[in-house]
Amino acid sequence: MDDRPYIARRPKRADGRRNYDAILAAARKAFETSGADASLEDIASQAGVAIGTLYRHFPTRASLVEAATRDGLENLVAHAERLAGHPDPLEALKEWMREAVIHFSTFRGLVGILAQSMYDEGTPSHAMCAAMHQSGADLLRAAQAAGRVRPDLTPEELFDLLSGAAWVREQAASGRDGSPRFLQLVLEGIVAPRRD
């Protein structure tokens, strides 16, 4: 009947809100150190709460991930709006992409979830991803209109490049990090070819 994705809402009762916040804090910490497949039972016990309580507030792992990353992605969208008026649309796009890659690789496994959510409605993070898609597409279009980015690049391709860069960054989290270089190469690859 109602197959909309479950988006965790901050509950109404005081004890509910307390636990919700504690779980979220524990989850952020656990995701950071163990990746998106951190043990939910560990998170619950770290939050000082029984496992059933965690499931009450966050019925799926995806809904917990969504709640844990919502702020960061909201900031990303907000930043895109600020950048919309930038005098140099290519520079604006580049800066946004750099920031996006960092957010996408906040913890191991996140970029996979986001890539999944991007085109799969019925996923908790889909709404946020759609908003980001919009932001990225706008910045891209502006840079293309100014003739600064190859005109055949689509927003979907842009996000593939972004996701790839974020994945490389997340892989390299421990050790050699080639991701700034990766994005650099990608960026240099998508600028409009100079006129002959």
Add this chain to the structure above:
Amino acid sequence: MDDRPYIARRPKRADGRRNYDAILAAARKAFETSGADASLEDIASQAGVAIGTLYRHFPTRASLVEAATRDGLENLVAHAERLAGHPDPLEALKEWMREAVIHFSTFRGLVGILAQSMYDEGTPSHAMCAAMHQSGADLLRAAQAAGRVRPDLTPEELFDLLSGAAWVREQAASGRDGSPRFLQLVLEGIVAPRRD
């Protein structure tokens, strides 16, 4: 004492070889449909063998993955050697990269394992990855020597690009597949800039 990675060897006794092969065949099928984290117990039962037998031949999941993908990666290295004499070194590099991306994304989760193995000795797939690294580096160097690829690109960066492309391909396995386009963009991005 001996912390070399465990590489599965084809066993000596006839029953051992039979089971080894059956497990490998079942594993290939399971990885293909369920990804690298397919259930080992399913694989064992699919092979008509008890779980202990699977662990006897393949003490770790990584060793099973290594055995299941060894052939494909060996082919990739062999292909590189054949391409070494290609008249157009850029075309040779491109073709090899296209093939590499396909092999890296044989099943979901493989490219992550390979990226891990690339710089982590003590991993079953490390030997194969090192060989591939060599192959790729040779083709890259040749294309650079011919002035066809930007000279500042390192082999490590090449493999980051390849892995990123493979990851995007593996993500999109079900549905929209942007991977040929991804690699295309990358390839166009790394060619040497035309002289002014």
Add this chain to the structure above:
DNA sequence: GACTCAACCTGAGGGTCCCTCAGGTTAGTG
């Protein structure tokens, strides 16, 4: 302050998967 009840919490428990290991079986050799 007592009452009410929806919201909330708990943790036992059944399911899946991981990996180990003690004990039984068998292929191949002399």
Add this chain to the structure above:
DNA sequence: CACTAACCTGAGGGACCCTCAGGTTGAGTC
């Protein structure tokens, strides 16, 4: 045919997942 190293089995303990029956409590109402 006897011997043994190689091989096989599957029970079992541990981690994690997720559900649900039953108990507790915050907050509104009188």
